[in-house]
Structure formats: C-alpha cells, structure tokens
Amino acid sequence: GDSVTQMEGPVTLSEEAFLTINCTYTATGYPSLFWYVQYPGEGLQLLLKATKADDKGSNKGFEATYRKETTSFHLEKGSVQVSDSAVYFCALSDLGGYNKLIFGAGTRLAVHP
C-alpha cells in the first residue's frame, strides 16, 4: 500500500543553519504531498503542499518540491530559527479515498541559539 518514509530524528541544528528533512513516498498514481508541523503541546498544522509533479510548495521560509522521478518531497529552509523547533510530518493523500492522509513517522527538529 501507499506509504511515506522520513529521515529519523532528532535533527539538531544551530540557529541560522540550513535545514533538510528527507521524505520519500510509495504510491500508485500521483498523490498530493504535504508537510505538517506539530509544535509542542499542539495539534498538527499544514505547513505546505504540492498537488502535482514539479510543483513547489512554500510557506514561512520552508520549501519542498514534488519530485516524481525520485518519489521525494524533501523539506528545506535556508536559515532556521529557534521557533522552528517542532516535529515535522510528511504525508500523502490516499488515492483510494481522497479524504485520507497517510503520514510518515515524523522528524523532530531542535534548533539551538
């Protein structure tokens, strides 16, 4: 079945460092891809999404490009802040039921001053 694989965390960075969190997926067809973020004590929030190949989603300085050839949707940010510390989830839409999201395991990011 469809699945999402994320790099294991935690990822620990200093403020202003470059961030990459890898995400690859397995799916039949062409799902939509998402990044969600979960701040401590809160629910998940949609960070960005891309609905077709070569689309780039972006928000709050984060970017991810839908790469069909490598089945990847890596999250990047050029300069992280302490406030970016959170857990990041990659997800895809289940084509079998368009309301369903399939999530990766999540990657914890800790940014130190």
Next chain:
Amino acid sequence: DAGVIQSPRHEVTEMGQEVTLRCKPISGHDYLFWYRQTMMRGLELLIYFNNNVPIDDSGMPEDRFSAKMPNASFSTLKIQPSEPRDSAVYFCASSLTGRVKTDTQYFGPGTRLTVL
C-alpha cells in the same frame, strides 16, 4: 474561530475502564476525522465522518473502539474496556470539504491517554 476543541487534554485511567474522548469541530466543517498517534505506529486515521455519518471506519483497531457524531458540533470516541496498549495521543481534525487536494484538515490539540 476557536479551532477544533478536544477534551480532556489528558486522561489517565486503569485497564478495563471506559474512556470517552470528545471533539468539537470547527463550525461549518462537514468532515471530522479521528487519528491516533503512537511511537510504534505513528499517526493513523481511525475513522472519519461526513455530515455526521461515518464513512470509513477501517482504521478502528477493534470492537472495543466506537465513535459517534450525534450532531454537527460534537463527536465522541469511546474505548470500552480500555487496555494499556491503547495509550496514545488521540487527535480530532475537521475540514470543510474533505478533499485533501484542495482543502485543509485542521487538527485539535489532542488528548493524551494513559491506560495503567
């Protein structure tokens, strides 16, 4: 808007007890989702409703779990009897149309359940 509201935020109970988790979706949203988050299995969809009607409950782990949505502003997830392996964070989410391609699911803060 208050967002999705869940209660309680934390629940500690003993094995065998009944547990009821509550959710109030965002007003006007027609779709409501229940998820479970564990270290072992990550974030899983348990069930979702459209206009108060359960559409897909294939993620519900077993008969001990049940979910209801008696009206557009309230849903419950019940576990009876509870077991230690049910310990997890349970999230409720809602969306306007349910189409993840064009719509957004809004998550509540979650209920952390601990079954001793």
